[in-house]
Amino acid sequence: MRTAVEQPVTEAGPRAGHQTWREELQGRTVVVKFGGNAMVDDTLQQAFARDVVELWHAGLMPVVVHGGGPQISTMLDRLGLESRFEAGLRVTTPETMDVVRMVLTGRVQRELVGAINAHGPFAVGLSGEDAHTMTAVRRPARVDGRLVDIGLVGDIVAVDAGTVRALLDQGRIPVVSPVARGTDGEVYNVNADLAASALAVALGADRLVVLTDVEGLYADWPRSAEVIERLTAAELGALLPGLASGMLPKMEGCLRAVRAGVGRAQVLDGRVPHAVLDAVLSEKSPGTTVVPDDVPSGPPAGP
Numbered sequence: 001m002r003t004a005v006e007q008p009v010t011e012a013g014p015r016a017g018h019q020t021w022r023e024e025l026q027g028r029t030v031v032v033k034f035g036g037n038a039m040v041d042d043t044l045q046q047a048f049a050r051d052v053v054e055l056w057h058a059g060l061m062p063v064v065v066h067g068g069g070p071q072i073s074t075m076l077d078r079l080g081l082e083s084r085f086e087a088g089l090r091v092t093t094p095e096t097m098d099v100v101r102m103v104l105t106g107r108v109q110r111e112l113v114g115a116i117n118a119h120g121p122f123a124v125g126l127s128g129e130d131a132h133t134m135t136a137v138r139r140p141a142r143v144d145g146r147l148v149d150i151g152l153v154g155d156i157v158a159v160d161a162g163t164v165r166a167l168l169d170q171g172r173i174p175v176v177s178p179v180a181r182g183t184d185g186e187v188y189n190v191n192a193d194l195a196a197s198a199l200a201v202a203l204g205a206d207r208l209v210v211l212t213d214v215e216g217l218y219a220d221w222p223r224s225a226e227v228i229e230r231l232t233a234a235e236l237g238a239l240l241p242g243l244a245s246g247m248l249p250k251m252e253g254c255l256r257a258v259r260a261g262v263g264r265a266q267v268l269d270g271r272v273p274h275a276v277l278d279a280v281l282s283e284k285s286p287g288t289t290v291v292p293d294d295v296p297s298g299p300p301a302g303p
């Protein structure tokens, strides 16, 4: 059971149109992945921080997993190092890994923790490395049917959610960086969508919400901007091999989550102010929603 943090928040409160706040929201865990592309706009980052605090006030237990791909690329560029991706995953040399760790845990996570804590003593930042929260093994990328070595990129094989759960029980909002300890003693760079998915599964979360810089999964990207509003895990499984770039790990994360018991996974446009709040607290279901195979078709009801 969650205990209240000491300092009450005074400025955050219900937004108009959210009369659907209900008893059933109490105590639900929602893992929110905040993508690096949505983070480059400072106003959006402040709005996101406020939304997360509002979710907390509504009785939910939000957990944030952040990205930072563009921020890593900018820093690599400044240092004269190359940014290269295979199947949406960054090719990570030991030199790159130092920069990834520094930017994600040292800068992006700190900024987000600061933005949330402008509303009260809520956020506590941690890296997937801390207290064995995330353990990974080296993963290659699949490119044109071949497995390609991409260096220190990890796939999560174990999550110890104890520290995150303890923070939630204390009334905190954990902010987690997607860096993992390897079973071989190395430190691994983990795609943030896949890290959020693994954490959502380990926490038995009700929802995984992924904020990005497009409206959702486009059916025929880049030719058309028609968003797929809802699909089952089986339908997504069939589409997955045809997906490209950043959308591939994102949808792979959604698929893994709903297959492993998360109630639903949503990909939303993080450029829309308060997207996460509208998606979680109202019946509206923008973006793309992935549901388990046994959920009947039609608009999803409630959280």
Ligand SMILES: Nc1ncnc2c1ncn2[C@@H]1O[C@H](COP(=O)(O)OP(=O)(O)O)[C@@H](O)[C@H]1O
Binding pocket: 034, 035, 036, 037, 038, 067, 068, 069, 211, 212, 213, 214, 216, 217, 218, 219, 220, 221, 243, 244, 245, 246, 247, 248, 250
């Ligand atoms: N089918 C698709 N639908 C939508 N976006 C797609 C699709 N395929 C590839 N993309 C690309 O994926 C990008 C989102 O992934 P990414 O850049 O990794 O974002 P984030 O930083 O939020 O994780 C979009 O901006 C778009 O360029």
Ligand SMILES: CC(=O)N[C@@H](CCC(=O)OP(=O)(O)O)C(=O)O
Binding pocket: 034, 035, 036, 037, 066, 067, 068, 069, 070, 072, 088, 089, 090, 100, 153, 154, 178, 189, 190, 191, 192, 193, 246
């Ligand atoms: C292996 C891998 O690709 N890791 C990502 C980690 C950050 C991330 O995923 O950030 P976004 O969510 O903003 O894309 C990277 O190095 O860019």
